[in-house]
Amino acid sequence: MTAKTIMIQGTTSDAGKSTFATGFCRLLARRGLRVAPFKPQNMALNSAVTVDGGEIGRSQAVQALACGVEPHTDMNPVLLKPNSNTGSQLIIQGRAVGNIDAVSYHAYKPVAMQSVLQSHARLAAQYQCIVVEGAGSPAEINLREGDIANMGFAEAVDCPVVLVADIERGGVFAHLVGTLELLSDSERARVVGLVINRFRGDPALLQSGVEWVEQRTGKPVLGVLPYLNGLHIEAEDSLALNRPQGEHAPQQTLRVVVPVLPRISNHTDFDPLRLHPQVELLLVKPGQPLPAADLIILPGSKSVRADLASLRAAGWEAAIARHLRYGGKLIGICGGLQMLGQQLHDPLGLEGEAGSSAGLGWLEMETTLATHKQLTRVNGHLTLGAAAVSGYEIHMGVSTGAALAQPAVRLEDGRCDGAISADGQILATYLHGVFDQPESLAALLQWAGLAAPQPLDYPAIREAHIERLADMLQQHLDLTPLARWLP
Known part of the structure; x- marks a missing residue:
C-alpha cells in the first residue's frame, strides 16, 4: 500500500491549517479510508504522548483522534519546543536529542529531512491517505532555503497542496495572490486549490472576489468556510485568553x-x-x-x-x-x-x-x-x-x-x-x-x-466539535477538483 498524500498550507500563521486538517481527516475517515495526519516540523509547547512512548505536537494527536487512529511519533517527526527566545529543545521521531539554536538548526535541516522522509514513508506503507499540515507560510523568503516544513517537503514527496487563507485578518485576496507570486513555478503548479476560512456573512457578497481570484491565479476556490461560533479544537500553541465565543457566562461561579x-x-x-x-x-x-x-x-x-x-x-x-x-x-x-x-x-x-x-x-x-x-x-x-x-x-x-x-x-x-x-x-x-x-x-x-459541580464529559465534547467541523466541511468544501489526488 502506498498512500495518497495531500498537504494543507496557509498564507499566514494561524490561518486555520490545524483546524482545517482536523476536519479534513475526519471527512476522509467518514468515507471509510485509513487516514493518518502528518506534520513534518512543528514548533509548539503543547504536546502529547504517543502509543509508542514518544512525544509529538498536540495538533497531530487531535488529528489522529479525528482519523480514528492512535497518535504515533511518525506523525510529527520533528518537534521544536522553544525554551528561550533563540533556542529550542529538539525532538526527533518522538525523542529529545538536545537543545539547538536557530542558526544551528538551519544547518541541521538536511539531517532532519531524512527523519521526515523516513516517517512519511512508514506511514505511506500503512495508510491509504496522509493529510499533511504545513507550518507558518510557504512564502517566508528567509526560511525557504532547506525548507522541510512546507514546499520543501511537498517537492520532496511530490504531493499536491491546498492553500488556506483567513479572511478574519483582512486582505484575504492579497494573501492568496501574494503567496502564490512568491512561490517558484514548480511550487505554484502543485497548489491545486484555495480555501477561504472563517467567513462571516452571506457568501454571495464574496462571489465577485472568488471569481476574480480564480481568474487571476488559475486556481479553483474549493470553499468559503463559515466562522463557527464556539468551535473548540485543541490549540497547537496559541493561547486563548477568553471563553470561546458563543459560550454563556458561568453560573454559580x-x-x-x-x-x-x-x-x-x-x-x-x-x-x-x-x-x-x-x-x-x-x-x-x-x-x-x-x-x-x-x-x-x-x-x-x-x-x-x-x-x-x-x-x-x-x-x-x-x-x-x-x-x-x-x-x-x-x-x-x-x-x-x-x-x-x-x-x-x-x-x-x-x-x-x-x-x-x-x-x-x-x-x-x-x-x-x-x-x-x-x-x-x-x-x-x-x-x-x-x-x-x-x-x-x-x-x-x-x-x-x-x-x-x-x-x-x-x-x-x-x-x-x-x-x-x-x-x-x-x-x-x-x-x-x-x-x-x-x-x-x-x-x-x-x-x-x-x-455541586455539573457533569462535563470533555472527551465527548471534543468528539462532538470534531464532528461539527467535519459537517461544515462536508457542506461547504468542494472535493471534486481534488478527486485525482484522493484514494
Whole structure:
C-alpha cells in the first residue's frame, strides 16, 4: 500500500491549517479510508504522548483522534519546543536529542529531512491517505532555503497542496495572490486549490472576489468556510485568553486563575475548565495582578527556573501566598509542581544556565532535572474520593521529599504521583490532562470549593466539535477538483 498524500498550507500563521486538517481527516475517515495526519516540523509547547512512548505536537494527536487512529511519533517527526527566545529543545521521531539554536538548526535541516522522509514513508506503507499540515507560510523568503516544513517537503514527496487563507485578518485576496507570486513555478503548479476560512456573512457578497481570484491565479476556490461560533479544537500553541465565543457566562461561579508564564506548556490542560458552565477561567499575563480566586493553578513550563523567576518578578509569589493565607486552593501541574517545592536543580544546564533555584517552598520536596524524559500515558485514581483519572507525563525532573508520602494520584502501574499538603490546600501532580475525565474534573472542582459541580464529559465534547467541523466541511468544501489526488 502506498498512500495518497495531500498537504494543507496557509498564507499566514494561524490561518486555520490545524483546524482545517482536523476536519479534513475526519471527512476522509467518514468515507471509510485509513487516514493518518502528518506534520513534518512543528514548533509548539503543547504536546502529547504517543502509543509508542514518544512525544509529538498536540495538533497531530487531535488529528489522529479525528482519523480514528492512535497518535504515533511518525506523525510529527520533528518537534521544536522553544525554551528561550533563540533556542529550542529538539525532538526527533518522538525523542529529545538536545537543545539547538536557530542558526544551528538551519544547518541541521538536511539531517532532519531524512527523519521526515523516513516517517512519511512508514506511514505511506500503512495508510491509504496522509493529510499533511504545513507550518507558518510557504512564502517566508528567509526560511525557504532547506525548507522541510512546507514546499520543501511537498517537492520532496511530490504531493499536491491546498492553500488556506483567513479572511478574519483582512486582505484575504492579497494573501492568496501574494503567496502564490512568491512561490517558484514548480511550487505554484502543485497548489491545486484555495480555501477561504472563517467567513462571516452571506457568501454571495464574496462571489465577485472568488471569481476574480480564480481568474487571476488559475486556481479553483474549493470553499468559503463559515466562522463557527464556539468551535473548540485543541490549540497547537496559541493561547486563548477568553471563553470561546458563543459560550454563556458561568453560573454559580468558581473562579480559577492561571498565571501565564513566558514558557507555559500544555495549556490545553485547562480546556475543560474553559468549557465548564460553572467555572470562570482567567488567564493572567505578566504585568497584570492576580485577581481574587477560589483556585490558582501553576501550569506546566518548558523552562521551569526561568519561569519561576518571571513569576517572582511579576509579584505573583506574594499574591499566591496571600491567596493561601485566606484559604484559597492551589494546584501545580508538572513544572508547576516543581515550583512548589523547596529547591529546583538543573546541574546539567538542560533548560538554561546550570545551577539551582529556591522553589516557592510550599511543599517539602525538591526536583533535579535529568536527561531522561518521562513520557508515559497513565490511568489511575485521585486520592480525593478515588475519582478515576487519565493523562500523560512529559517531564525531565525527578522529585523527592516527604511531601510525596501523601500523593495526589495512585496510578494503575503501582506508582504514586504528586502530593497533597497536610492542610489540604495544595495539590501537585505531574499529570497533564488531569481535568479531562468527568470524575476527576468533578472531584477537583468540588475540592476547590464548588459545592455541586455539573457533569462535563470533555472527551465527548471534543468528539462532538470534531464532528461539527467535519459537517461544515462536508457542506461547504468542494472535493471534486481534488478527486485525482484522493484514494
